[in-house]
Amino acid sequence: MFISRWGAMECDEKLARFRQAHLNPFNKQLGPRQHEQGAGEEAPDVAPEEVLPELPPVEPEFHCAERVMDLGLSEDHFSRPVGLFLASDIQQLRQAIEECKQVILELPEHSERQKDAVVRLIHLRLKLQELKDPNEDEPHIRVLLEHRFYKEKSKSVKQTCDKCNAIIWGLIQTWYTCTGCSYRCHSKCLNLISKPCVRSKVSHQAEYELNICPEAGLDSQGYRCAECRAPISLRGVPSEARQCDYTGQYYCSHCHWNDLAVIPARVVHNWDFEPRKVSRCSMRYLALMVSRPVLRLREVNPLLFNYVEELVEIRKLRQDILLMKPYFITCKEAMEARLLLQLQDRQHFVESDETYSIQDLLDAHTGRLGCSLTETHTLFAKHIKLDCERCQAKGFVCELCREGDVLFPFDSHTSVCRDCSAVFHRDCYYDNSTTCPKCARLTLRKQSLFQEPGPDLDA
Secondary structure (H helix, E strand, O other), rough: HHHHHHHHHHHHHHHHHHHHHOOOOOOOOOHHHHHHHOOOOOOOOOOOHHHHOOOOOOOOOOOOOOOOOOOOOHHHHHOOOOOOOOOOOOHHHHHHHHHHHHHHHOOOOOHHHHHHHHHHHHHHHHHHHHHHHOOOOOOOOEOOOEEEEEEOOOOOEEEOOOOOEEEEEEOOEEEEEEEEOOEEHHHHHHOOOOOOOHHHHHHHHHOOOOOOOOOHHHHHOOOOOOOOOOEEEEEOOOEEEEEEOOOOOEEEOOOOOOOEOHHHHHHHHHHHOOEEEHHHHHHHHHHHHOOOEEEEEEHOOOOOOHOHHHHHHHHHHHHHHHHHHHHOOHHHHHHHHHHHHHHHHHHHHHHOOOOOOOOHHHHHOOHHHHHHHHHHHHHHHHHHHHOHHHHHHHOOOOOOOOOOOOOOOOOOOOEOOOOOOEEEHHHHHHHOOOOHHHHHHHHHHHHHHOOOOOOOOOO
């Protein structure tokens, strides 16, 4: 009987010491009774009510012996700032976050304890987000609506989900990026995507809308977002309607983030390169199309060459490069030196002089394209006229005056016959502008062949 009573008293004494030491989870100091009583002393025979002395109120403290950033690897971040020291579910974590906010407001500003409290608040929020979106084992590749999503491994870069418009916390959340259109989203948002990959449209229908902001009105869209079909209004109720300057349609704030982009229609018609607000879908489409040579300026706006001098110069350089191309194709040294790879970023320059990309027009507007093409033109001409004997041997002599140096079709003072590709001095060609002498000889030769009498069949 005495032993059982003694065991119960000893258990109450241990419970009292435990409660006293854990009244504040961030204050690890021992109570006064623990200092007075040694490890080997026996507890006196007193009632349990006398074991717990009344303690004065203690201000919540955040002790940090060494100022080292906790990355959530320790179990200490489950604690609540005041009161309950274990937060294992979402409700307890939310309560701990609110209490931690209150403590931060009460502590002196810019103090060490306030900084420790802020770190503690970050850990609590990360743990709450982890419970909401657990890091499950997701496949590395997901194919959905022609998107090809790859799981991202970056944990430090903060991105924004294109679907829910929320921040992607790479440290604790799984997220994917489409390799085709750079669409980013949480793993939990993958099954909610309803918009196909923009790259598929670029591959099948690579063309621009060349009407400037073709607006049709909200009524034509049924007062709904053109992409997600959410209700929108110009008054902002239930959601603000934002117009895309490229398509002319209206979008909600989730599909239109006020991104800025250069509008192709304004460039072609007005030579206007001022960025304007576009939707997310239009921005991705324009980004994928920026280097595609789909603009035929002579067909869309032929008068543009009369007002933009840079385009006239660039067109002349491109025409000269096309005349140099046959020299390089038949020259062994040029093929070994891979001179045509100087234009590998603009392959359409060695195929035609008609098509342009938006990037070409942007570089022409800033002057970079003219400078780079002039350097390439000089390098090509140097190989043909000075460095390579084979290319020099393919030059021409003016057949009208038969004087002067060897001529090449890309020289600025020459003219080329469109029928036979013969090269003449420009002054000689226009002074004798009746007919090309080489073409005239060919014509006479053909006429003489047709005028010869045929064989006598009777003989």
